[in-house]
Each structure stands twice: as C-alpha cells, then as structure tokens.
Amino acid sequence: MDKSNLKTDTELVALSLQNADYFGELVDRYEKKFSRYIRRLSGLENASIEDVLQESFIKIYTHLNAFDQDLSFSTWAYRITHNETINYLRKNKKVLVVSLENDDEESGQLIDVMKSEIDVAEEISRQDLIDRIRKTINLLPGKYREVLVLRYMEDLEYKAISDILKMPMGTVATMVNRAKGKFKDLAKKYHLKDWQMNHHKLI
Amino acid sequence: MNKLSQKILEKIEKEKVTPKSKWYFLFMHALLGMAVGGLIIISGIGVAIVIRHFTLTDWQLIKHSKGGNLKSILTVLPYLWLMFIVLVILIADKLFTQTKKGHRIRPWKIAAGSILISGVLGGVLFFTRIDKPIVDLLRDHVSPYGSWEMRRNGAFVSPEDGILAGQIITINSEEEWMLIDFKQKEWLIDLTEAEFQTEFEPDIGVLVGIHGMKMDDYVFEADLIGIWEKTPPFVTHEGGAPGPRGYRD
Structure with missing residues (x-):
C-alpha cells in the first residue's frame, strides 16, 4: 500500500509543496467527487467536465500556499472547483443545468426531499418523477440550484456550504428554505396536476 | 495514479507550474486588510466632516434664510459627504466579506460594525480637528468641492x-x-x-x-x-480667525 494513502489531506498539501508527485494523490482522492459535483452543478458533458476539473486542480495546486487550515481541504477545494465551474459556464455562455441521474444515489436524496415538498400522484413512475423534478429544479434561479446541489446531492453541512459559497450560514439556510418553497410553487404551477398539458413549457 | 492525475502532473512539469509563494498570499491578505482599514478611516473622516457641518452651522441664521427652514436645512445638509460615507462603507463591507472569515458574518452585522467604528472614529477626529486640514485642502485644490461649498454657503x-x-x-x-x-x-x-x-x-x-x-x-x-465657523467644543480657539478660505480676491 502506498504510504501517501495513509496521509491526511493537510499532510499531502504540505508534501505537495515540496514534491508535486504528492499532489497526484490529492487528485486521485478528489477526482471522482469533484467530477460528479461539476456534472451535477452544470450538466456539462464529460469532455468539458474534464477540462473544468483539470483547470480546478491546477488552480488548487498553484494556490496551495493559500490553503486555509481553518477549513478542511475538501471544503477549500470545493470552493475552487465551484468557482472554476461557474467561470467556465460564464466564459462559454452556458447555463447552469442541474443534472439528476436515476442511478445516482445522492440524486435520490434530492429527489426524496423535493418529493416530500409536493404531492405526487402514485401512478407516476420514478423515471417520470426524476424528469419532472430535474426540469422543475432547472427552472429555479442559479443561486438556489447551487445550494440544493451542495446540500442534498453533495450532502454537505451548512457550515461547509457557507465556506464554499462565501456567504453566512444563516443566508445558506434561508436560501435552502426559499429554494424548496420556490420548487414547490413551480411544481404546482407546471407539473403535477397537468403534466401532459404543460410539459412543453419546460426546457 | 490514474489518467487525470498523470495528465495534471505532466502539465505541471511541462509548463513549469509552481505554487504561488506564501508571501504573495500574505501580501494580498494584508493589502485587503489595509484597504478595509483605510476605507473605514476615510469614512471616519467623512463622519467628522458631517459632524462639523452639523455642529458648527449657525442654526439661528438658517431660520432666517430664504425658502424656509426645510429648504435651508436641505441646502445645508452635507449630502455630498453623506453619499461619500455610504459609498465608502459599502466598498469596505464588500471587501471585508472577501477576507478569510468575513463571509461568515451577516451583512447587516458588518454594516452595523463599520458604521459604529466610522461614527466613533469620526467623533474622535472631529474633536481632534484632524478633518479640518482635509476640508481646507479639498476646498482649495478640488474645484468641484469648492463650488459645492460655495453653493451651500450661498444659501446664507x-x-x-x-x-x-x-x-x-x-x-x-x-x-x-x-x-x-x-x-x-x-x-x-x-x-x-x-x-x-x-x-x-x-x-x-x-x-x-x-x-x-x-x-x-x-x-x-x-x-x-x-x-461663521464656530470653534468646536473642547478646543481652544487661538487667534480668533479661521483664516482665508478661498473666497478672497
């Protein structure tokens, strides 16, 4: 077993500053997690996700000396990845589209939370429900989608979200609450009662 | 190591990418802190000038000015300075949220804190008369400021x-x-x-x-x-005359 696998993130940061090879271990540790986050947050295709991911890790590497040990490495790196994703979307004039996959376990959590906000007819299949929820979430303003992804798909605590999005914890809680409220309103407006009639309104 | 980490390490090696120095970040943080501190001091000076305008204005005379009390008070209000203070505090607050832990504090608390500090600082600066040379300098060398003050004084x-x-x-x-x-x-x-x-x-x-x-x-x-310009409280008025203020030929 490689010894670096036993090291903490903070130790690997310190070692990476002396030898870049250790940084590879950090990349291996977080590649899947951040790749999934970029996809969930942006709905980008794989090639673009890899570009964003690569740029994020390079930025993390160049900013290793700015790593704030009051935060966990994960939170700090999430912040950089989040910003790089948003920058990529802006630069390429793409719209943030939350991606929900049927087989994604964490997506299931968001689906369950959103499902609890609305009355769902029993005859709707799970795939149909996911489609409706995805489309409804994507009607929400970007700032609400971001907090929903971080809270219910990345399963992060309010404090971590607060440090990633650089906003007070109270504001994060308010935004999560508002996002759920808005989701409920949109769901009522477009989906659940007259899905067949209104689905063309959804992108 | 997997494909992505190899790619990244190759890029780091090929493009000679290195982590930015610790000093660079320390300098940037210090710069941010100084900018916030500097802006609070500037807003403190603004507050001192506003206090000067309010406390040294001859309110007896205002009662007799043209257009009635309200118009005169509106003319005399140092709105230019009030706007300046609001702007400076907004920038300071925005910069403060960019500091390491600044984002954790609620915006209204940051605003209340910066207003409080500016107020206290403004009071101290007013009583020590540090704001006066600044106003004199502005009046003599920044013509829009001189014109504004002239208009303000012209109400009398x-x-x-x-x-x-x-x-x-x-x-x-x-x-x-x-x-x-x-x-x-x-x-x-x-x-x-x-x-x-x-x-x-x-x-x-x-x-x-x-x-x-x-x-x-x-x-x-x-x-x-x-x-016209009364002596602030707690300050001994030496010589009696505030000296020429740029209105003389």
Missing part, C-alpha cells in the same frame, strides 16, 4: 430676507466693516445696533453670518452677528 446670502454671510475684508471702525459675501459681492456693514451672538475677535479674514436689514445695494445694517 439673502440680504432681502435679512441675512448675509461672508468674510470681513476691512475693519473701518468699531461700527463699520467691509464684507465680501459668499456670492462675491461687497457690502458696507453698519454695526451701530449690532449684538454679537458669540464672543470673538473681529479681524480681517474672519467669516461671519449676519442678521439684519438691507438698507440699499451696498449697505447692510446688522442686528445680530455670529462667527
């Missing part, structure tokens, strides 16, 4: 309504001065019936506010005279 030049304000340019006798008002018109001031609102030593260059009656285009009979 309304001889038809019985008020006049300006600078003493000649003392002919104990009962007669020559004065140039804030609209640059010269007047002979008849002091025969005048009362002095506060004790001060009349001298050339002293700025005064006068209540009285216009006798003709050139003569104004004073019944109440006050010094």
Whole structure:
C-alpha cells in the first residue's frame, strides 16, 4: 500500500509543496467527487467536465500556499472547483443545468426531499418523477440550484456550504428554505396536476 | 495514479507550474486588510466632516434664510459627504466579506460594525480637528468641492430676507466693516445696533453670518452677528480667525 494513502489531506498539501508527485494523490482522492459535483452543478458533458476539473486542480495546486487550515481541504477545494465551474459556464455562455441521474444515489436524496415538498400522484413512475423534478429544479434561479446541489446531492453541512459559497450560514439556510418553497410553487404551477398539458413549457 | 492525475502532473512539469509563494498570499491578505482599514478611516473622516457641518452651522441664521427652514436645512445638509460615507462603507463591507472569515458574518452585522467604528472614529477626529486640514485642502485644490461649498454657503446670502454671510475684508471702525459675501459681492456693514451672538475677535479674514436689514445695494445694517465657523467644543480657539478660505480676491 502506498504510504501517501495513509496521509491526511493537510499532510499531502504540505508534501505537495515540496514534491508535486504528492499532489497526484490529492487528485486521485478528489477526482471522482469533484467530477460528479461539476456534472451535477452544470450538466456539462464529460469532455468539458474534464477540462473544468483539470483547470480546478491546477488552480488548487498553484494556490496551495493559500490553503486555509481553518477549513478542511475538501471544503477549500470545493470552493475552487465551484468557482472554476461557474467561470467556465460564464466564459462559454452556458447555463447552469442541474443534472439528476436515476442511478445516482445522492440524486435520490434530492429527489426524496423535493418529493416530500409536493404531492405526487402514485401512478407516476420514478423515471417520470426524476424528469419532472430535474426540469422543475432547472427552472429555479442559479443561486438556489447551487445550494440544493451542495446540500442534498453533495450532502454537505451548512457550515461547509457557507465556506464554499462565501456567504453566512444563516443566508445558506434561508436560501435552502426559499429554494424548496420556490420548487414547490413551480411544481404546482407546471407539473403535477397537468403534466401532459404543460410539459412543453419546460426546457 | 490514474489518467487525470498523470495528465495534471505532466502539465505541471511541462509548463513549469509552481505554487504561488506564501508571501504573495500574505501580501494580498494584508493589502485587503489595509484597504478595509483605510476605507473605514476615510469614512471616519467623512463622519467628522458631517459632524462639523452639523455642529458648527449657525442654526439661528438658517431660520432666517430664504425658502424656509426645510429648504435651508436641505441646502445645508452635507449630502455630498453623506453619499461619500455610504459609498465608502459599502466598498469596505464588500471587501471585508472577501477576507478569510468575513463571509461568515451577516451583512447587516458588518454594516452595523463599520458604521459604529466610522461614527466613533469620526467623533474622535472631529474633536481632534484632524478633518479640518482635509476640508481646507479639498476646498482649495478640488474645484468641484469648492463650488459645492460655495453653493451651500450661498444659501446664507439673502440680504432681502435679512441675512448675509461672508468674510470681513476691512475693519473701518468699531461700527463699520467691509464684507465680501459668499456670492462675491461687497457690502458696507453698519454695526451701530449690532449684538454679537458669540464672543470673538473681529479681524480681517474672519467669516461671519449676519442678521439684519438691507438698507440699499451696498449697505447692510446688522442686528445680530455670529462667527461663521464656530470653534468646536473642547478646543481652544487661538487667534480668533479661521483664516482665508478661498473666497478672497
């Protein structure tokens, strides 16, 4: 077993500053997690996700000396990845589209939370429900989608979200609450009662 | 190692990518901290100037100015400085949220804190008169500021309504001065019936506010005279005259 696998993130940061090879271990540790986050947050295709991911890790590497040990490495790196994703979307004039996959376990959590906000007819299949929820979430303003992804798909605590999005914890809680409220309103407006009639309104 | 980490390490090696120095980040953080601190000091100076405007304004004279109390008060309000303070505090607050832990504090708490610090600092600066040279410098070297203050002071030049304000340019006798008002018109001031609102030593260059009656285009009979820029509390007024303020020819 490689010894670096036993090291903490903070130790690997310190070692990476002396030898870049250790940084590879950090990349291996977080590649899947951040790749999934970029996809969930942006709905980008794989090639673009890899570009964003690569740029994020390079930025993390160049900013290793700015790593704030009051935060966990994960939170700090999430912040950089989040910003790089948003920058990529802006630069390429793409719209943030939350991606929900049927087989994604964490997506299931968001689906369950959103499902609890609305009355769902029993005859709707799970795939149909996911489609409706995805489309409804994507009607929400970007700032609400971001907090929903971080809270219910990345399963992060309010404090971590607060440090990633650089906003007070109270504001994060308010935004999560508002996002759920808005989701409920949109769901009522477009989906659940007259899905067949209104689905063309959804992108 | 997997494909992505290899790619990244190759890129790091090929493009000679290196982590930015620790000093760079320390410098940037220090710069941010200094910017926030500097802006709070600037807003403190703004507050001191606002306090100066409020406390040293001759409110007795304002009552007699043209357009009624409300218009006069609106003219006298240092809105330019109030806007400046709001702008500076907004920038300081925005920068503060960019500091390491600044984002964890609620915006209203940051705003309340910066207003409180600026207020206290402004009070200290006012009582130590540190704001005065700044205002003098602005008045003498920044012409839009000079014009604004001239307009503000001009509200007190309304001889038809019985008020006049300006600078003493000649003392002919104990009962007669020559004065140039804030609209640059010269007047002979008849002091025969005048009362002095506060004790001060009349001298050339002293700025005064006068209540009285216009006798003709050139003569104004004073019944109440006050010094234009009063001495702030707790400060000994040496020499009596605030000196030329740029209105003199």
